Amino acid sequence: MKSAEQPSVFASVVYTPPDVIFELTKKYLTDPAEQKVNLGQGTYRDENGSPWILPCVRAAKEKIRDVNHEYLPILGLTSFRTLAAELVLGRESTALIEKRVASCQALSGTGAIHMAGKILYNALGSQTPVYITNPTWSNHRQVFASIGFLVREYTYYSETAGCLNMETVTQALNEAPPGSIFIFHVSAHNPTGCDPTQEQWKDIATIVQDRGLFPIFDAAYLGMTSGVYDRDAYAIRYFVEELRLEVAVCASFAKNMGLYGERVGLASIITRSPQEATAVESAFEQLMRAEVSNPPAFGARVAAAVLEDGELRAEWARNLTKMSSRVEEMRWALFDGLKKLETPGSWDRIVKQGGMFCLLGLTPEQVVEISIAGLNWGNVQYVAECIDQTIRPHTL
């Protein structure tokens, strides 16, 4: 029997500081300031600064209100998996027609990345490096490191030019050992807001193909950049359909359907042959059984109800346009506000970048990044003034 004098079993567990973004939100919530604005969190806000229930989601919830609460199949709701895979790859996808797609419902984008990572770890082994962009969403490193991968960074962004650094991206792709895994943000790169152009994606794909690298597409913001899902999915379609490459796609419905808390995601792996897809899908099933047993049903039913109904789907397309246009409008409003105040610095990057995030180019002491979705007509001028007051003393 253990006595009270014996050291705790947990004495060796090291305290881990909380994720900075969640800490910031905690501070925001307890701050009594009336004019406070949360520019930290990656969640869409409407013109009143409130969470937005998409009208298509509201209608879908009404449609499914009488469903039962039985377990889903281990790989998830079948209709959701089918519809979501068609959405991500395109309805005419040859990979789908040729049955070269293994998929599994996942715990949102994070869970999808984790599931794809586990499959690749088992297939490629622990010596395979995973390349993440610098900067990137803070969880990329954690998810792959927790699986056991060696995580390496490559420079993605040019601070001076305020845009994608194609030179360093190309260099990393050319220098990585063959077989390395690269995580690509398909659209609305977090946090830089800078995506490759279609021509740049083609160049990236050529190197990936020539050097036998493995791409994982993090598809967390499809539809949020241009407002059109298919347009934002260009890179996936090019790699899979044009070049017939093997890839993993990790799709989230958190942002583009506003289903943050429901944890709706899809992990898909596109293989060379249907036999490999069947084997990978069985591996997904094993992993899901051990980790989740049965994925959550509600959010998947909502997403499927939107995707299977022509009218709700059209409504969703309008909702995507509304979200992306509002964010774009706020980019311009912030840009104009800073111009009007003659705030020292070059602010073109605010309107050149896309999606919810924006790197302002301020020093870490000033601020690293802001979420444009937190802006609205009621606070954008105030935010511009705050930025102005932060910058000005450093430039005098």
Ligand SMILES: Cc1ncc(COP(=O)(O)O)c(C=O)c1O
């Ligand atoms: C780049 C990126 N990938 C993936 C995710 C995953 O989000 P979720 O797990 O909520 O779908 C996020 C969320 O902020 C993100 O920014």
